[in-house]
Amino acid sequence: xxxxxxxxxxxxxxxxxxxxxxxxxxxxxxxxxxxxxxxxxxxxxxxxxxxxxxxxxxxxxxxxxxxxxxxxxxxxxxxxxxxxxxxxxxxxxxxxxxxxxxxxxxxxxxxxxxxxxxxxxxxxxxxxxxxxxxxxxxxxxxxxxxxxxxxxxxxxxxxxxxxxxxxxxxxxxxxxxxxxxxxxxxxxxxxxxxxxxxxxxxxxxxxxxxxxxxxxxxxxxxxxxxxxxxxxxxxxxxxxxxxxxxxxxxxxxxxxxxxxxxxxxxxxxxxxxxxxxxxxxxxxxxxxxxxxxxxxxxxxxxxxxxxxxxxxxxxxxxxxxxxxxxxxxxxxxxxxxxxxxxxxxxxxxxxxxxxxxxxxxxxxxxxxxxxxxxxxxxxxxxxxxxxxxxxxxxxxxxxxxxxxxxxxxxxxxxxxxxxxxxxxxxxxxxxxxxxxxxxxxxxxxxxxxxxxxxxxxxxxxxxxxxxxxxxxxxxxxxxxxxxxxxxxxxxxxx
Amino acid sequence: xxxxxxxxxxxxxxxxxxxxxxxxxxxxxxxxxxxxxxxxxxxxxxxxxxxxxxxxxxxxxxxxxxxxxxxxxxxxxxxxxxxxxxxxxxxxxxxxxxxxxxxxxxxxxxxxxxxxxxxxxxxxxxxxxxxxxxxxxxxxxxxxxxxxxxxxxxxxxxxxxxxxxxxxxxxxxxxxxxxxxxxxxxxxxxxxxxxxxxxxxxxxxxxxxxxxxxxxxxxxxxxxxxxxxxxxxxxxxxxxxxxxxxxxxxxxxxxxxxxxxxxxxxxxxxxxxx
Numbered sequence: 001x002x003x004x005x006x007x008x009x010x011x012x013x014x015x016x017x018x019x020x021x022x023x024x025x026x027x028x029x030x031x032x033x034x035x036x037x038x039x040x041x042x043x044x045x046x047x048x049x050x051x052x053x054x055x056x057x058x059x060x061x062x063x064x065x066x067x068x069x070x071x072x073x074x075x076x077x078x079x080x081x082x083x084x085x086x087x088x089x090x091x092x093x094x095x096x097x098x099x100x101x102x103x104x105x106x107x108x109x110x111x112x113x114x115x116x117x118x119x120x121x122x123x124x125x126x127x128x129x130x131x132x133x134x135x136x137x138x139x140x141x142x143x144x145x146x147x148x149x150x151x152x153x154x155x156x157x158x159x160x161x162x163x164x165x166x167x168x169x170x171x172x173x174x175x176x177x178x179x180x181x182x183x184x185x186x187x188x189x190x191x192x193x194x195x196x197x198x199x200x201x202x203x204x205x206x207x208x209x210x211x212x213x214x215x216x217x218x219x220x221x222x223x224x225x226x227x228x229x230x231x232x233x234x235x236x237x238x239x240x241x242x243x244x245x246x247x248x249x250x251x252x253x254x255x256x257x258x259x260x261x262x263x264x265x266x267x268x269x270x271x272x273x274x275x276x277x278x279x280x281x282x283x284x285x286x287x288x289x290x291x292x293x294x295x296x297x298x299x300x301x302x303x304x305x306x307x308x309x310x311x312x313x314x315x316x317x318x319x320x321x322x323x324x325x326x327x328x329x330x331x332x333x334x335x336x337x338x339x340x341x342x343x344x345x346x347x348x349x350x351x352x353x354x355x356x357x358x359x360x361x362x363x364x365x366x367x368x369x370x371x372x373x374x375x376x377x378x379x380x381x382x383x384x385x386x387x388x389x390x391x392x393x394x395x396x397x398x399x400x401x402x403x404x405x406x407x408x409x410x411x412x413x414x415x416x417x418x419x420x421x422x423x424x425x426x427x428x429x430x431x432x433x434x435x436x437x438x439x440x441x442x443x444x445x446x447x448x449x450x451x452x453x454x455x456x457x458x459x460x461x462x463x464x465x466x467x468x469x470x471x472x473x474x475x476x477x478x479x480x481x482x483x484x485x486x487x488x489x490x491x492x493x494x
Numbered sequence: 495x496x497x498x499x500x501x502x503x504x505x506x507x508x509x510x511x512x513x514x515x516x517x518x519x520x521x522x523x524x525x526x527x528x529x530x531x532x533x534x535x536x537x538x539x540x541x542x543x544x545x546x547x548x549x550x551x552x553x554x555x556x557x558x559x560x561x562x563x564x565x566x567x568x569x570x571x572x573x574x575x576x577x578x579x580x581x582x583x584x585x586x587x588x589x590x591x592x593x594x595x596x597x598x599x600x601x602x603x604x605x606x607x608x609x610x611x612x613x614x615x616x617x618x619x620x621x622x623x624x625x626x627x628x629x630x631x632x633x634x635x636x637x638x639x640x641x642x643x644x645x646x647x648x649x650x651x652x653x654x655x656x657x658x659x660x661x662x663x664x665x666x667x668x669x670x671x672x673x674x675x676x677x678x679x680x681x682x683x684x685x686x687x688x689x690x691x692x693x694x695x696x697x698x699x700x701x702x703x704x705x706x707x708x709x710x711x712x713x714x715x716x717x718x719x720x721x722x723x724x725x726x727x728x729x730x731x732x733x734x735x736x737x738x739x740x741x742x743x744x745x746x747x748x749x750x751x752x753x754x755x756x757x758x759x760x761x762x763x764x765x766x767x768x
Contacts, residue, residue, distance in 0.1 A: 200712050202531060202538075202578040210714075239580040241712065245517050266714035270726060277719060277726065277745055279752040286715035294537065294709065302537035302562050303709075304756035378748030425713055426731060 008077075011088050012070065020091055021070050034138040035064040037351075042358040046328050049214040052355055053117070053147075058098070061148040065094035068140045071130050076142060079128035081475030082108045082115075082183075086125055090145055102153035103160050105146060110186035110229070111179060111474060113154060113221045114208060116147025118318075119471045120349045154224050161231045165192035170488060173198060173251055174260045175242045175428065178206025179470045180461025181262035182229060183477030184484075189232040191485050196235040196256075198242050200427075203293060206264055208470070210293040211285070213322050215329070216352075219292075243431030248457070257491070258456050258484045261443060262477060265422040265462035271314070275372030276418070280306060280380035284313070284323040284419035291326055305330070308415025312336045312383060314369055315419035316346040317467075321353065323417045324361050332415075335361050340368040340388050340401040366390070368401065370408065372416065382410050422467045432457075442466055449483040450476060458484055495575040499552055505631045507559045508602055509568040510544070516551030518543075518581050524589065524609035525703065525735055528553070528581030529711040530567060536577060537563045540708045540718075542606030542680075542734070543582060544635075556605030556634065561757050562764045569768075583711050584734045587701075589613045593675035594620040596668055596698070597643070598661050598689050600681020601627050604635050606703060607680045608642075614678075615642040622647070622674070624664040626685065630655035661685055665692045674698050679738060683750060687743035694739045702738035704729045706750065720746050 011017070038054045039045075045052055056064065068090045076086045085104055092101035105112040119125075121143035126132060129139035153159055170193050174181040177199040185195045203209050205222045230236070242248065248259060268283030270276055287305070290296040296305035311327040313320045316339035328335045337356070339346060342365050346353060357363070366388045373382040387407035390399040424442045429435055436444040436453035443452050443459040450458045460476025462468055500512035518528060527542040545554040559565050570576065587610050595614045599607040604625055615621045623643040627633045628651045640646050648656025649664045657664070661681070668674065669692075677700040679689040686702045693700040706718040706729045718729035723740035727733065 200580065201710060202580075210710075239578050240517075241580060241583070244582055245521060245580070247521075266710075266712065267728075267731075268714070268716045270716065270719075272726065277721060277749060279748060283716040286709055286717050289709050289715050295535070298535075301535040302533075302566075302760065304537075304753045304760070306753075377751070378745075427712060 008074065008085065011085065012072070016095060017070060017091055020094055024066055026069055029067055029069055030135065032063065032067045034067065035060050035141050035144060037141075037144055042355075042360070045215065046359050049329060051218055052215050055151050056144055056148045058096070058152070061093050061145055062096060064141050064145060065090045067131070068094070069130055075128045075130065075133060076125045076140075079124040079126070081124070081471045082478055084108050084125075084146070086142055089149060090140065090142070093145055093149060098149055098152040099156065099158055099160070101149035105149055106160065106162055108478070109474065110183045111225045111470075112146055113150035113225060114179070114217060115471055115474070116143055116150055117217050117221075118212060119143055120469060122350055124471065154221070159224070159228060161228055162186070162190055164190050164232050167194065167233070168192040169194060171196070171254075171256045172258045172260070172484060172488075173242070173256045174262060176200075176206055176261070176263040176461075176463075177204045177236065178262060178264050178461060178473060179208060180264075180473035180477040181206070181260060182226070183474040184260045184262060184460070184481045185234045186229050186232065187478055187481030188484065189229065189234050191481070194235075195233070196237060198240045199236065199238045200241045200263075201293065202238050204236050204238065210289045211319065211322070213288065213292055213326050215325065216322065241427060243427045247431055252456075258488055259458065260477070260480050260484065261428050261452070261457060261459040261463055262461045262473070263425050263428050263463050265465075265467050266425040267423040268418065269421045269423055270418055271369070271420060273370055273372070275374065275380075278372055278374040278380045279378050280308065280414055281372060281416045281418065282306070284315070284319045284417050285422070287323055287417050288319070288326065291330070297330055306415055307331050308413075310334045310413045311415040311417065312338050312364075312369075312411065312413045313417045313419055314338050315421070316341065316348060317419060317421075318348045318352055320419035321348045321356050323419055325356055325359060327415065327417070328359055328361060336364050336411075337361060338364045338367050338369060338385065340366065341398060342366055342390060345398040366401070368403075369416070380414055380416060381412065383413050383416060384408055384410055422462070424463045424466065428463070440466055449486075450480040451483055451487065455487070458487075495577065496579045498570055498572055498574050498576065501570075501572050504556070504634045508556065508632070508634055509559070510554060510556045510605075511567070511570070512552045512554050513576060513579065514551060515553050515579055518579070519546040519551045519553050520548045522546050522553065522582035523586035524613040525584060525587030525606075526582035527584050527606075527711070527734060528555070528579055529583065529708065530555070530576055531578040532563065532567045532570065533577055536566065538578070538709060538711065539563045539567075540583075540705065540711055540730070542703070542705065544605035544608055554605075556602055558602040562760045565761070565764060565768075580711070583730060585732070587613065587735060589617050591618045594622065594672060596665065596674045596677040596693075597621060597623040598665065598677065598679040598681070599623065599625050599639075600661055600679075600685035600689075601632055602634065603681030603685075603703075604639065607678070608635055608638055610678060610680075611639060612642040620644050622668055622672075624649060624661055624668070625656075626650070626661035626664060626681070628652065660688070662688050662692045665689060669696050669698075676700065678703070683743055683747050686738060686741075687747070690738035690741070690743075700738040701735050702741055703735045704733055704741065704746065706746065707752065720749070
């Protein structure tokens with residue numbers, strides 16, 4: 001469902017919304033201060049995997065909701081990749097109908113408790129809030145409120161399961177079980193399709209499970225959202241690699257009429273610098289998978305993990321922050337971010353950077369590793385880094401890092417986690433020689449429909465975007481579901 | 495969950511499990527591997543498929559007890575279930591008619607070698623197979639290998655069976671007698687290192703099937719990376735087979751030892767309780 005301007009207006013002119021707007025004058029709303037998220041103290045939280053943010057109280061949420069002016073032209077929505085009706089859910093919080101707020105979120109977002117925690121709101125909805133644009137002040141805390149509504153619903157044990165159309169018996173497949181695929185599956189289930197999600201790993205959730213740590217996104221929250229999909233009739237097959245366990249052709253023969261490839265960007269990049277294969281140097285994917293998916297830090301599990309004392313994480317994205325903060329929790333005395341640009345260009349969410357700083361993470365910016373050194377057993381002991389300056393902006397719009405000659409120096413490290421990006425997973429493309437790919441090895445799709453060069457295969461999320469965010473993947477999942485529905489209805493009428 | 499339908503004990507430390515996995519049995523080819531996890535707290539480990547029965551829908555895994563995970567999996571019995579099993583993974587062996595193929599299997603590496611020997615034989619090649627192990631008890635699958643080999647040479651370190659000597663001695667003896675068009679080697683990394691050193695001396699194109707540390711087995715983690723021809727490759731998706739003469743076996747040996755202390759501690763702990 002897309003909210004067109006008319007339906008937004010109708011919603012806004014409902015009596016209760018009008019009444020709410022009249023209770024508090026805008027000039028009084030504007031005087032209210034943005035809420036501060038309740039957090040577990042940094043010294044305490046690094047001793048465990050407790051979630052850092054503990055959420056808002058109902059009172060805090062209602063007060064924050066009062067800041068929202070319920071604008072006639074809600075620009076915030078344009079910043080949301082899944083077009084959540086933001087004023088509607090916030091006003092429901094203001095009138096203390098928290099369950100209705102959650103329902104509003106779920107009209108367009110299949111994972112609100114996840115988005116409320118991991119979306120870069122400061123670049124999306126909150127960047128487009130009236131307060132940010134017109135008042136040049138702190139936006140309404142849309143992300144915190146989203147999380148509040150979703151958490152309230154979950155904890156109330158009155159979780160609403162979105163309505164599904166009468167089952168049409170048409171089989172569709174979603175490949176991968178990360179945010180893109182889960183969203184696509186949910187949307188298709190709402191339309192009455194018989195949806196199966198195929199997952200390569202033994203757990204459902206993709207990057208939400210293996211990538212994002214417990215202290216930022218507890219697994220039980222992901223599981224609750226998956227459970228809603230199950231209640232909507234979505235089937236899940238774990239330990240199933242489409243392209244290997246069965247081919248797309250096998251699945252076509254089994255009756256699947258359309259496919260969504262959301263298999264992600266599961267191929268870590270390395271820097272190809274000398275010594276990068278020494279023991280103690282690993283990808284953030286490996287490190288986080290061991291700790292998050294395999295629970296390797298627990299003494300009761302069989303998967304080992306290296307608990308380094310001097311840990312450097314190379315990169316400045318969310319995954320780098322997740323890795324370095326995990327290292328701190330695994331006992332690192334010195335946990336560093338080594339990033340080749342400056343703090344201003346750092347792509348991680350601002351909140352994650354703040355949290356990392358509070359937890360004592362060191363930031364070595366404008367610094368780039370150029371070589372690693374090991375002891376006689378092949379174990380990493382030092383890295384040589386080079387200082388960088390910033391030149392002209394490059395294709396990404398960020399200023400290009402430039403090497404400063406003669407600035408090299410050594411840092412003692414026993415563990416390095418390389419977090420410099422990921423490439424698309426090649427398993428699906430390799431199994432489909434006719435599938436058109438881009439030169440970045442992502443699947444080429446029609447931007448409007450997300451249809452690939454093979455008509456019954458649609459794709460979205462990181463397998464199309466390279467490395468992006470949870471919410472952009474979800475936006476793709478939603479868009480692809482609509483296109484798949486059109487495609488299937490068209491072939492049916494032919 | 496996949497049911498174990500048959501269990502054979504090859505030796506004290508080497509066990510064969512036949513596991514119900516109809517899709518994998520149908521899809522797998524020589525050279526493929528699977529990832530196996532046993533128990534909710536289990537580790538994911540890669541195991542090369544030794545054979546399959548697509549009609550019965552089963553695959554064969556031959557597992558050597560080397561640590562906690564392999565001990566746990568080999569302790570399962572007929573009727574038990576493996577918690578997770580996924581595959582087939584990796585690129586299949588490229589099979590073609592080349593003339594005479596020399597297949598070198600070391601220890602438990604003979605198991606994944608078997609389907610490759612079979613495929614080369616069926617493609618019309620002459621196949622000479624060397625089975626090498628520390629002693630007679632560790633020579634496995636000899637009758638099955640004989641079925642698809644024109645000649646089989648047994649080498650044992652202690653001379654308790656076949657000829658006393660290493661796999662390299664076996665290779666030298668074959669090369670002295672006939673022209674070999676290509677070689678394939680599967681076994682411990684150190685055995686493959688020395689086997690491929692000998693074949694390189696005689697300019698025999700050689701494939702090695704590598705068994706490295708993996709977490710997911712689908713390209714995601716990069717734990718399995720090796721240097722081949724100066725470039726970093728992932729064993730799980732680029733391999734498991736590579737040009738043996740380009741593999742940096744010394745680096746691979748170091749990387750295999752990356753978790754040795756933790757593995758040893760866990761294994762001692764497990765053995766003290768079982």
